Amino acid sequence: MKRPGWLIPTAYIVFLMLPIYWLLNMSFKSTNEILGSFTLWPREFTFDNYVEILTNPVWYSGYLNSLSYVVINTVLSVVVALPAAYAFSRYRFLGDKHLFFWLLTNRMAPPAVFALPFLQLYSAVGLFDTHIGVALAHTLFNVPLAVWILEGFMSGVPKELDETAYVDGYSFPRFFTRIFLPTIAAGIGVAAFFCFMFSWVELLLAKTLTSVEAKPIVATMTRTASASGYELGLLAAAGMLTIIPGAFVIYFVRNYIAKGFALGRV
């Protein structure tokens, strides 16, 4: 009996892609068509949903807000994590292993736990509804992750490389920026990717800590009803546009991530 080897992977991919296809399908339909009939592809193909999102500030500002706090968060997390990871990988100090583990335990609590204290504190110091505020809240989860990933990559670089650079005359800052960072570029890429992803998909803190000025796209999307009823087509188009940045970023770091998996740190 010949076993159809292609069957299982094909079925797997079909099931995996079906919701995404359905989202794509809906994004090119009008809301009336979505609600009125069950169609496998758009009968009346329309770009109206996308046009609406890209021209209406209520929608596109959501993307801009999300992108700005995500980028701020990613940069902040990686910049803070680099020296920390270097210390963990190169120096032995009292309690280093405990501290390293403790960093990870920060990720063990769900973000909801921190929503209330953050809200109170942010309201008190004026960080409420700002991009930097959301970015800072997300560093609580992303810095430990970035430290953990970067430490793995840094420990893969022999400390003799550091010594060789000093022997060659490099000062520490010069060595760190000219030699060390390019050497662990893959690790920085992977760490940045995970920070980006977490911050991009995180809804609860981002929604709780913002109202208008820094409202993220995922929060905008929860607003499903409007004066004209449910805007499902619009929502589908917004969903598609939300997937794109993630897909884009993962395309660039896919090789690095494979390397990270090999090191056992991703």
Place this chain on the structure above:
Amino acid sequence: MSLELRSVTKRVGGETHIHETSLTLESSSFNILLGSTLAGKTTLMQLMAGLSPPSTGEIRFRGRNVAGVPVQKRNVSMVYQQFINYPHFTVYENIASPLRVAGMDGRAVESRVREIADLLRLTPMLERKPNELSGGQQQRTAIARALAKQSDLILLDEPLANLDYKLREELRDELPKLFFGRDCIVVYATTEPMEALLFGGNTATLHEGRVTQFGATSAIYRSPNTVASAQVFSDPPINLAKVEKSGETLRLEGGLSWRAGRAAAALPDGCYTFGLRPHHITPTVQKADAASLEGRVLVAELSGSESVLHFDMNGQTWVSQSHGIHPFPVGSMARLYVDLDRGFFFGADGRCVAGNA
């Protein structure tokens, strides 16, 4: 321009890595640090380079104490056992990097890099990245970088240990040409006595964080001052046995008796540790009145031109090394001849009291 270590020690945590050491390396000298793994070779080199400060003592260079001077200001070069190069730089940029950091202008860098690359036969690889090179070429790049700037001190930490046999031989032949006669102090760490003998120069034998002996390589090989020095400078390991001398007789632990040879002639009667390098125990008679022994063969390693025989004699494992192929079946009794004149006698404190190989 000599480098002088004065009563230097290094402690890390509660452990002493280098016991009190005093050593003077003359200018333009080639010095070998010989010792087994963990003997403290790398630690000693780090102290010399300034990569880590000594716990106590002084390091004097050009008559000045440089113990606290950071490595960047020391003008040293270092080559490691692992092939350490800057992975994102080309070979050219790797060799150029110490020159650029030192602020040398572009044209001078160019000519210097070409010159060094030529010397190390790296010219065709200049535009490649280190990970596109073979191990030997990677290590050549590291050596080229070490040679590029005019260092006062070049430290080579087992640079050949990670190379495969062929490349190691090749580079070993080239090293003396590259490093001898330079206006700098070269320090070369190795675990292999054979390398020390090939390079000549001076040798310091290291044993458990102590320099046991320092002097001209051949002199140290001929007359080790202690059991430790003799052990470090012998591969295969030196044979050691307790002997008792009374009059003209040497009685070995386990019952064997030999006529005391020339080496032991002047020794007062008493107990000693007798040391004999494996190549002075051979299956063929070298001298008319050679002493002999019998042992049960444990392992016979036959390479193309020599035989290494591990055998058991009264519960102790001894080693014989000889030219030619001497196939002894494992488990058989082998009669071997001993050149007693080449043996060493060590007193109760481990110091050598007689013997000169």
